[in-house]
Amino acid sequence: MKRRTKSNLKTCFFIILLFSLIISAGILVNIFLNNTSKSLLNSIYVIQFNIEYNNWDISYIEIVKLKEEWKTIERVWSALIHHDEIDKISENLELLTEYIKEKDKTNSLSHLSVLKKYIEHIPEMDKLCIENIF
Amino acid sequence: MIVFVRTIILYIFVTLAMRLMGKRQIGELQPFELVVALMLSELATLPMQDTAIPLIHGIIPILTLMSLEILISFLTLKIEFLRKVFCGTPDILIKHGKVSEEELRRQRFNLDDLIEELRMSGYLDISDIEYAILETSGKLSIIPKAEKSPVTKEDLNLRPQATKLPVSIILDGVLNKKNLAITGHDLNWLMENLRSKGINDIKDVFIAMIDSKGNLFIQRRDRDEEENKK
Structure with missing residues (x-):
């Protein structure tokens, strides 16, 4: 009888531990996605400001920095989100670099806006809310 | 190559999950266990084939389903009400040689299926059956009338030697x-x-x-x- 109670307690403990781990991992992933996307968005705002004021050299330096930052973040994001989302961001980042290099203001700003949307969408997608559940 | 490695990882993961869920998973399945088994197979194959899906998107649902399955089987073991909700109750389809029309209709179990099950169990006539019980696992248990049940050693007053474990x-x-x-x-x-x-x-x-x-x-x-x- 004592052995059975011990086994039942072990099962309960295992389930509680597993659920706690899954929930904590989910929360940590959400925090990580929020922080990293904020960091990327900050760089994008800086680039947007510089493009609006035609500071192309600074914009180019910033986009190169952003690409470096993206390389590091991309590795971790690949394990957490669908790879299509990552491919979309990478593709837009490449296009944006070329437009900045060519000093094409219209295309640069439009791609910057799309990139912003894609990055903002990532933590939104993982957020626990009614819209995401249904 | 990625698909190959992912397949190995998911195979080991699903096998361990099935093993942790207990022996009943591979034998008689209760409704909630069948749901888990069906979902598990689908969940494992999606990230296995599509490398764009992170492996974690397959592992987390498998872990969650496994925990839920263990939790529900633990709760149904302890609480009778939950046992009725998740496993259902057995239904008597034949009682004292008479088929219960109402139960057949309620279980959407047609007469052909019933007669086929009886034949498969070696009984040709409904009148030979004392009870036919539709178990929660979907199997039909048949208890023949006393005069139609097979002769046992006890009936013949035989005292066989006790069987030892080989x-x-x-x-x-x-x-x-x-x-x-x-x-x-x-x-x-x-x-x-x-x-x-x-x-x-x-x-x-x-x-x-x-x-x-x-x-x-x-x-x-x-x-x-x-x-x-x-």
Whole structure:
């Protein structure tokens, strides 16, 4: 009888531990996605400001920095989100670099806006809310 | 290559999950267990084929389903009400040789299916059945009328010897000392018995076991027999 109670307690403990781990991992992933996307968005705002004021050299330096930052973040994001989302961001980042290099203001700003949307969408997608559940 | 590695990881993961969920998963499934088994297979194959899906998107749902399955089976073990909700209750389709029309209709179980199940169990007439119970696992348990049930040793006043658990002592030339101790014999006893069969080395034995009647069964390796013939 004592052995059975011990086994039942072990099962309960295992389930509680597993659920706690899954929930904590989910929360940590959400925090990580929020922080990293904020960091990327900050760089994008800086680039947007510089493009609006035609500071192309600074914009180019910033986009190169952003690409470096993206390389590091991309590795971790690949394990957490669908790879299509990552491919979309990478593709837009490449296009944006070329437009900045060519000093094409219209295309640069439009791609910057799309990139912003894609990055903002990532933590939104993982957020626990009614819209995401249904 | 990625698909190959992912398949190995997911295979090990699903096998472990099924193992943790218990033996019933591969035998008689309750409705909630069937749901988990179906979902598990689908969840594992999606990230296996599509490398764009992170592996974690397959692992987290599998872990969650496994936990839910263990939790529900634990709760249904303890709480009768939950057992009724998740497993349902058995239904009597035939009572005292009479088919219950209402139960058949309620279970959407047609007469052809019922008669087929009876035939498969070796009963041709409904009138031979005392009870036919539709179990929660979907199987039909049939209890024949007393006069139609098979004769047992008890009916014939026979007193058979109690069946003992067979214990293997040597398997493929390897002695299992633990099992030998369980049988209550020692190595000298075993060697004496082997020598009486003309075997001098344990390695020459293919199987040696104490059978359900308590007798020692010995089978020599084929290779040695062939060598002896030569």
